[in-house]
Amino acid sequence: MIRVAAVGDIHLGPGSEGRLRPAFATLGECADLLLLAGxxxxxxxxxxARVV
Structure with missing residues (x-):
């Protein structure tokens, strides 16, 4: 079984650096694949794009 985490429309830009880092840091514990959509x-x- 492959566990997929999906997130969409994150709208990152200047000032949002690191905003998702805590979620991504623990992602490997609950998902095998990350789908970034939107x-x-x-x-x-x-x-x-550099922020993303």
């Missing part, structure tokens, strides 16, 4: 950034800029 809007990962607010506007799709390179600066926002």
């Amino acid at each position: 809007d990962l950034t607010r506007h799709g800029t390179a600066q926002e």
Whole structure:
């Protein structure tokens, strides 16, 4: 069995660095695969992508 964690529309950008780090730090305990779907950034800029 493969355990999948899914999250969508996280809208990361400047000022949200590290916001999801606590959740990702423990992800391996409950999921084998992470699916990031939807809007990962607010506007799709390179600066926002670096945060992701």
